[in-house]
Amino acid sequence: MLAQLTVFLENEKGRLAAACRAISDAGSNMHTLVVADTADFGVARMLCDNPEACAETLKAQGWRAAVSPVLGVRVPNVPGGLAQMLEFLDEIDVNVEYGYCITLNDQSAVDIFKVSDDGTVEARLEQAGFEIVAPEDIYTIG
Amino acid sequence: MESELIVYFQPEIETMPRDELRELQLERMKESFRHAYDNVEHYQESFTERGVTPDDLQSLDDLSKFPFLTKQDMRDAYPTKLFAVPNKDVARIHASSGTTGQATVVGHTAEDLKNWGDCFARGIGMVEGSADSTIQVSYGYGLFTGGLGAHAGGEAMGCTVIPTSSGNTKRQVQMMKDLNTDILACTPSYALLIADTAIEMGYDPASEFNISAVICGAEPASQNMKDEIAAKLGVQYCDVYGLSEVMGPGVAMECAEKGGIHIAEDQFYCEIINPDTLEPVEVDEWGELVITTLTRQATPLVRYRTRDVTRIIEEPCACGRTHRKIDYLRGRTDDMLIIRGVNVFPSQIEQVITEFPEIATQYQIILTTKGPLDRVELQVETVPEFPIDEIRKLEDLKARLGSELKSNLQVSVDIKLVEPKTIERSEGKAKRVIDLREGK
Known part of the structure; x- marks a missing residue:
């Protein structure tokens, strides 16, 4: 599983910039960023270096920040590449809370999913031939 | 040497039989009215307007014949028109903040200050404090009565007093730990900030600190907030009531039996009136608290309308004190928000919030x-522990809080989840309501 950093933001001008600056000041480099918004608040989800330490630094400064485990899967960049993987998750009764794509090239795409996980999802995906993305493929720790 | 536990600071006064207490009240009230009338032009005018003189006070029931004194009267008397003693006898001056209007200036003679210290010291006794106790006063010192009032109480009891005043919260925590503070006196919002700061600093004040009581007042606090402070610090919570116009903290204090706040009835006579009709309410009914001072020399007050909403509890208290209690304040007549025609007290909103551990x-x-x-x-x-990554849970929390508020207040409230830094942390009185309505 990948450790995703989530930061709670008010839906106000300048908040995303302030959050990014705080992460930069915490010495962490961001590799991906997805912002989900509602009418009055948003959450910024990111994969960055040293996510746990970064979350602690942000919390100490008064931000609401949390680290959540998310699933990273590399799927072939062909029609149905993603559908096949999601169908498999459905078959094994795993629910997807949200998901997004972070990289794309001619051969493959990396997709991130927040799933209901009993701890076996990654192993079962690998067994079925899917390629799991490891943390060190995206960010560094320590 | 084992020191004796002081149960009552002034046993002869605090446990005086009620009929004797009422006699004392009448005797002191007569003296006070005469003193006020003879020395303050305002009372001569207002008594004359009502067609009464101090001689018309023959029983405590006669009090209702006398005119009220309002906050506006006190503002109009700025600076010292309500003073009943010459300047040489005024030992100190306090003033309420003038943020919402003209400041209100209140004088104290040396005797007034002594009585004030005694009133507050009775509360220190209520939390089992003694000359052996260390009291940390984290109310602001200055024109605000909190700091010096609690300070005087600590000195009257013979405590070790640490006058930290408010602010520099980490240092407050450090002193509390290093100097073995037994009793903390401050506003409830500041007590909570001190507790949270101690926890953030890596302490568990409930088990690691010596502290056994907090004496908190000067702003409204819900029962849940009081419980949270008591649990986080591991202490007895003592609610102190007071207002700068009347004296300061110590007008009423809460004993270990809870269930209300004991009025210092040898010093203050309390009535409850309906703020619309100005008539006394029935026994046990809620209304506006009206206070007549019985011993105050520098600024004697006759029927001062406090605008605080409470009721008088007649039942005797198991602690043995004969002085009656007022109920926990429901708010102020002027804090009461009229929202779409519905009366709402901020304390009701706070009560609902504190029922949500996620908030x-x-x-x-x-x-x-x-x-x-x-x-x-x-x-x-x-x-901080809330799983903010899950928008569904955030939306669900908003919806549940909104519907709970709606059913409690009969008014719909838009909930906005904000970042922690948005709401200012309090080091004094917290500003909870911002009214931007037109024409308000």
Whole structure:
């Protein structure tokens, strides 16, 4: 599983910039960023270096920040590449809370999913031939 | 040497039989009215207007014949028109903040200050404090009565007093730990900030600190907030009531039996009136608290309308004190928000918030006008542990809080989840309501 950093933001001008600056000041480099918004608040989800330490630094400064485990899967960049993987998750009764794509090239795409996980999802995906993305493929720790 | 536990600071006064106490009240009230009338032009005028003189006070029931004194009267008397003693006898001056109008200046003679210290010291006795106790006063010192009032109480009891005043919260925690503070006196919002700061600093004050009691007042606090402070610090919570116009903290204090706050009835006579009709309410009914001072020399007050909403509890208290209690304040007649025609007290909103463990205790209410209607926005924060990654849970929390408020207040409230830094942390009185409505 990948450790995703989530930061709670008010839906106000300048908040995303302030959050990014705080992460930069915490010495962490961001590799991906997805912002989900509602009418009055948003959450910024990111994969960055040293996510746990970064979350602690942000919390100490008064931000609401949390680290959540998310699933990273590399799927072939062909029609149905993603559908096949999601169908498999459905078959094994795993629910997807949200998901997004972070990289794309001619051969493959990396997709991130927040799933209901009993701890076996990654192993079962690998067994079925899917390629799991490891943390060190995206960010560094320590 | 084992020191004796002081149960009552002034046993002969605190446990005086009620009929004797009422006799004392009448005797002192007569003296006070005569003193006020002879020395303050305002009382000569207002008594004359009502067609009464101090001689018309023959029983405590006669009090209702006398005119009220309002906050506006006190502002109009600025600076010292209500003083009943010459300047040489005034030992100190306090003043209420003038943020909402002209400041109100109150004088104290040396005797007034002594009585004040004694009133507060009775509360120190209520939390089992003694000359052996260390009291940390984290109320602000200055024109505000909190700091010096609690300080005087500590000195009257013979405690070791640490006058930290408010601010520099980490140092407050450090002193509390290193100097083995037994009793903390401050506003409830500041007590909570001190507790949270201690926990953030890596301490568990409930088990690691010596502290056994807090004496908190000067701003409203819900029962849940009091419980949270008591649990986090591991202490007895003592609610202290007071107001600078009348004296300061110590007008009433809460004993270990809870269930209300003991009025210092040898010093103050309390009535409850209906703020609309100005008539006394029935026994046990809620209304506006009206206070007549019985011993105050520098600024004697006759029937001062406090605007605080409470009721008088007649039942005797198991602690043995004969002085009656007022109930925990429901708010102020002028704090009461009229939202779309419905009366709402900020304390009711706070009560609902504290029933949600997912929500932090800090909050702010913003009132605006939206077309012909009032719009209420409640800004709250989630606690640090809340799983903020899950928008569904955040939305669900908003919906549950909104519907709980709606059913409690009969008014719909827009909930806004905010970042922690949005709501100002309090080092004194917390500003909970921001009214931006037109014409308000």
